Amino acid sequence: MLPDLGPVVPELIVAVAAMGLLMVGVFGRANATRTLCGLAILVLFVALVFETGLTGTRAETFGGMFVVDGFAVYAKILVLIAAAASLAMSIGWLRREGAERFEFPVILLFATLGMLMMVSANNLISLYLSLELQSLSLYVLAAFQRDNSRSTEAGLKYFVLGSLASGMLLYGSSLVYGFAGTTAFDGLAHAFGNGIPLGATIGVIFVLTGLAFKVAAVPFHMWTPDVYEGAPTPVTALFAVGPKIAAFALLVRVMVGPFSALTDQWLQVVVFISAASMILGAFAAIAQSNIKRLMAYSSIGHVGYALIGLAVGDQTGVRGVLIYLAIYLFMTLGTWAAILAMRQKGRAVEGISDLAGLAKTHPGMALALAIFMFSMAGIPPMAGFWGKLYVFMAAIDKGMVTLAVIGVLTSVVGAYYYLRIVKVMYFDEPAEVLDHGGGDGLGFVMGVTALVILFFTLIPAPLVTQAGAAAATLFGG
Amino acid sequence: MIVQAIVFYVLSAVLIASGVLVISVRNPVHAVLFLILAFFNAAGLFVLNGAEFLAMVLVVVYVGAVAVLFLFVVMLLDINLLRMREGFLRYLPTGALIGLILLIELAGIYASWSFGAAEPGLLAAPAPDPGAVPNTDALGRLIYTDYIYLFQAAGLILLVAMIGAIMLTLRARSGILRQSIAHQLLRSRASSIELRKVPRGEGV
Numbered sequence: 001m002l003p004d005l006g007p008v009v010p011e012l013i014v015a016v017a018a019m020g021l022l023m024v025g026v027f028g029r030a031n032a033t034r035t036l037c038g039l040a041i042l043v044l045f046v047a048l049v050f051e052t053g054l055t056g057t058r059a060e061t062f063g064g065m066f067v068v069d070g071f072a073v074y075a076k077i078l079v080l081i082a083a084a085a086s087l088a089m090s091i092g093w094l095r096r097e098g099a100e101r102f103e104f105p106v107i108l109l110f111a112t113l114g115m116l117m118m119v120s121a122n123n124l125i126s127l128y129l130s131l132e133l134q135s136l137s138l139y140v141l142a143a144f145q146r147d148n149s150r151s152t153e154a155g156l157k158y159f160v161l162g163s164l165a166s167g168m169l170l171y172g173s174s175l176v177y178g179f180a181g182t183t184a185f186d187g188l189a190h191a192f193g194n195g196i197p198l199g200a201t202i203g204v205i206f207v208l209t210g211l212a213f214k215v216a217a218v219p220f221h222m223w224t225p226d227v228y229e230g231a232p233t234p235v236t237a238l239f240a241v242g243p244k245i246a247a248f249a250l251l252v253r254v255m256v257g258p259f260s261a262l263t264d265q266w267l268q269v270v271v272f273i274s275a276a277s278m279i280l281g282a283f284a285a286i287a288q289s290n291i292k293r294l295m296a297y298s299s300i301g302h303v304g305y306a307l308i309g310l311a312v313g314d315q316t317g318v319r320g321v322l323i324y325l326a327i328y329l330f331m332t333l334g335t336w337a338a339i340l341a342m343r344q345k346g347r348a349v350e351g352i353s354d355l356a357g358l359a360k361t362h363p364g365m366a367l368a369l370a371i372f373m374f375s376m377a378g379i380p381p382m383a384g385f386w387g388k389l390y391v392f393m394a395a396i397d398k399g400m401v402t403l404a405v406i407g408v409l410t411s412v413v414g415a416y417y418y419l420r421i422v423k424v425m426y427f428d429e430p431a432e433v434l435d436h437g438g439g440d441g442l443g444f445v446m447g448v449t450a451l452v453i454l455f456f457t458l459i460p461a462p463l464v465t466q467a468g469a470a471a472a473t474l475f476g477g
Numbered sequence: 478m479i480v481q482a483i484v485f486y487v488l489s490a491v492l493i494a495s496g497v498l499v500i501s502v503r504n505p506v507h508a509v510l511f512l513i514l515a516f517f518n519a520a521g522l523f524v525l526n527g528a529e530f531l532a533m534v535l536v537v538v539y540v541g542a543v544a545v546l547f548l549f550v551v552m553l554l555d556i557n558l559l560r561m562r563e564g565f566l567r568y569l570p571t572g573a574l575i576g577l578i579l580l581i582e583l584a585g586i587y588a589s590w591s592f593g594a595a596e597p598g599l600l601a602a603p604a605p606d607p608g609a610v611p612n613t614d615a616l617g618r619l620i621y622t623d624y625i626y627l628f629q630a631a632g633l634i635l636l637v638a639m640i641g642a643i644m645l646t647l648r649a650r651s652g653i654l655r656q657s658i659a660h661q662l663l664r665s666r667a668s669s670i671e672l673r674k675v676p677r678g679e680g681v
Contacts, residue, residue: 003625015633022640062626103644110637117630129630136634140641155645 004061007054007068010047010076011116017043018109025102033100037091040105044084044112051076058473060122064184067122070473074322074466075119075249078329082241083112085333088441089340090234096346099145099232108238111137115246119253124173124183127250131169131214134243135162141238142231154230161223165213172206175199188258201265207254208266214247217307218276221300228296233348236292237336240299241329248303248325252310252318256474263313270311275406277304282413290350291339294417295332298376301414302328305407309391312398315468315475320391322467327375327387327456334449335372337442338365343435352421357430364443366425368450373422375453377415383456390464485525492518505551513544530613 005012021036021043051073058069087108094100114134121127139162143155177183179200180191192200213220228236255266281301288294306328309321342349358366375384388411395404456463495514502508516539523532610618620628 019636063623065624065626101644103640107637107640107644110633110640113633125624125627126630129627129634133630133634133637136637136641140637140644143645146645 003063004059007059007061007120008066010051010054010080011113011120013047013050014043014109014113014116018106018113021102021109022106025106031100033094033102033104034091036102037087037094037105040109041084041087043109044080044087047116048077048080048084051080062126064186065123065126066117066120067185068120070470071249071253071318071322072120074470075245075325076116078245078326079112079115079119079242082238082245082329082333083108083115085445086234086238086242086336089237089337089445090232092442093232093234093340096343097145097232097348101144104141104144107137107140111141111238112242115242118246119249121250121253122185124177124185124188127254128166128170128173131247131250132166134246135166135214138162138235138239138243141235142227144232144235150230151232154227157223157230158227161213165210165220168206168213169210172203172208172210175203175206179203185254185258189260192259192261196262196265201262204259204262204266205269207259208251208269211247211251211254212273215244215251215303216300217273217303218280218300219273221277221280224300225293225296228299229290229292229350233292233336233340236295237333237340240295240332240336244299244303245325245329248306248321252321253474255310256313256318260313267311267313270307271400271403274304274307274311275403277301277307278407278410279304282410285414285417288417289352291342291352291355291421292350294352295335295339298414298418299332301410302332302376304410305388305391308395308400308403308407311400311403312391312394314394314398315471316394316397317391318471318474319464319468320394322470323390323464324387326463326467327383327453330449330452331372331375331384334368334446334453335376337445337449338369338372341365341434341442341446344432346435349434352424353428353431354434355421355425356428358425358434361430361433362436365446368446369425370422371450371453373418377418378411379415381457383453386456386460481525485522488518488521488525492522506548509544509548509551512547513540516540516544528612530616 017040021039024039025032025036054068054073058067060067087105090104090108094104111134114130114132114137117126117130118134121130139155139159142158143152145151173183176188179197180188182188182191209220216224228239231239255263255270259266277300281297281299281304285294285297285301288297302324306321306324309317309319309324311317312320339350340348342354344354355369358369371382375382378385378388388407392404392407395401395407492515495511495518498511499508499515502511516535520532520535520540523529523535
């Protein structure tokens with residue numbers, strides 16, 4: 001009896017293509033990395049097309065291990081865009097750094113596959129396995145420049161702390177399974193509907209801890225700055241978007257689905273980590289002089305804002321999360337494209353001071369980066385403002401005014417360091433000019449994402465409608 | 478029935494005897510060989526209980542792979558077993574205590590399982606009727622039908638681990654000698670042998 005393969009077509013495409021590309025890389029001619037990267041991007045686009053072809057109706061397969069609904073399709077589209085864009089940005093980087101190894105696109109495809117499976121996990125076991133597939137691929141990618149001690153350090157740090165988080169997740173899962181007698185999400189929701197044992201609460205908190213580590217929420221964020229700084233820049237660009245979106249989708253699905261009966265128990269934890277992430281993201285970034293570390297703290301802050309939506313926990317809240325993640329995806333991709341374009345005399349630079357006078361030497365790039373920074377700070381009319389607005393509105397509707405106020409205040413603090421970058425670019429004298437003509441699609445990514453961020457205000461309807469519909473499927477609407 | 482009982486007692490007696498010998502013989506190679514004997518007898522006990530799949534796995538995995546690996550390790554390492562056994566009496570009380578704790582815990586599990594009000598759902602675990610479905614069949618159904626998704630996902634994880642390990646550690650080293658069979662076969666007599674006339678009594 002063959003399981004229904006209809007809902008898993010995009011995942012199958014990615015998996016089979018990754019193995020096929022591996023064979024081509026091993027047995028094909030040398031230096032095929034560029035071709036393989038191109039093919040991998042093509043594969044991701046094909047998967048994206050098939051993904052959009054899946055209708056929003058809920059479908060389960062493999063005995064309920066795997067679920068596809070509007071929510072999953074929405075998150076998977078974001079994940080596929082993130083993977084394709086970061087792969088496109090890495091082609092030029094791989095060539096310039098002399099690190100063209102065919103395993104890169106293959107492992108990246110496997111990481112993407114893990115993220116897709118995370119979004120669709122409908123069982124604690126499939127949750128864990130998909131998370132491991134994604135994490136293991138990312139550990140390898142973080143240590144990709146194995147002759148660079150910082151990259152190796154990043155990979156090792158990520159591996160050790162990630163394993164710890166996986167251990168906590170597993171421990172929590174085993175407690176939950178022990179008290180509920182099932183690992184299926186539907187079964188868990190049913191079992192906790194009849195009463196909540198204390199052990200199950202502890203288990204849920206452990207699961208939440210493990211997932212909070214994966215999205216890098218305070219106080220489980222310590223690895224983020226080091227890993228972001230040490231990992232190869234295009235890989236960091238992927239870290240900042242893909243795994244975060246996938247883990248967030250997983251977190252939302254787990255918390256409002258099987259563990260919805262325990263909302264009273266996990267809510268205080270989510271509120272705390274949300275507030276702590278926003279505060280730490282805002283204050284710790286102020287002192288940074290390395291733009292990759294700055295972006296790491298900035299991403300921690302963004303996780304805090306998105307967690308507000310989860311704390312609200314109803315349909316409006318989840319819609320806010322989804323809108324926030326989509327906008328976050330575009331502004332982060334654009335910013336990382338700009339960071340990748342920062343090179344002096346053929347060498348990558350990462351200091352904020354290296355951006356001095358960018359407006360005079362590279363007006364286009366400076367304008368795009370300024371747009372991203374205004375958006376991240378949440379200044380209207382950029383898209384980032386709307387992302388924050390939707391989660392704050394949801395919080396106020398639910399009566400969580402404190403959280404919304406903390407969010408607004410930390411946005412103001414955060415605006416300081418975002419605007420500092422704009423100030424450095426526009427008002428400082430150029431010290432040393434950045435290289436021209438980075439090319440390689442970086443300009444394309446920057447341009448497209450800047451346009452999206454800039455004009456979202458005029459046509460917000462498609463995204464908001466889609467996010468609303470996706471959130472509705474999670475609540476049985 | 479009587480035959481089964483005799484076989485059971487023979488197998489368990491040999492199992493226990495070889496188990497004791499594993500930790501008491503002087504020669505580590507002999508210890509590993511007794512370990513293999515113990516595995517075989519345990520496999521026999523499994524067969525006796527109708528768990529033919531476990532029996533085969535025990536022989537294939539433990540005897541075929543693990544014990545042979547032990548043998549290699551024992552032969553490669555120069556272990557002085559006499560020195561290792563020096564502290565035997567000193568560690569005996571701790572070891573006995575741990576053994577006792579394990580025994581009590583086992584008894585506790587047995588008691589709670591057979592006398593306590595265990596979860597009825599757990600007791601009636603979703604195992605098919607052993608009479609109707611052979612256990613190899615039942616395991617296969619679980620792994621390759623019910624949990625095929627997880628099985629494949631685990632396979633992908635292992636594949637990634639393998640690619641990652643190779644990618645992060647394999648280096649193309651220079652200056653090492655590799656065998657090239659084609660190159661060896663293409664060598665001609667002229668390219669590899671030089672004949673010299675050596676004058677008698679003078680050396681080369």
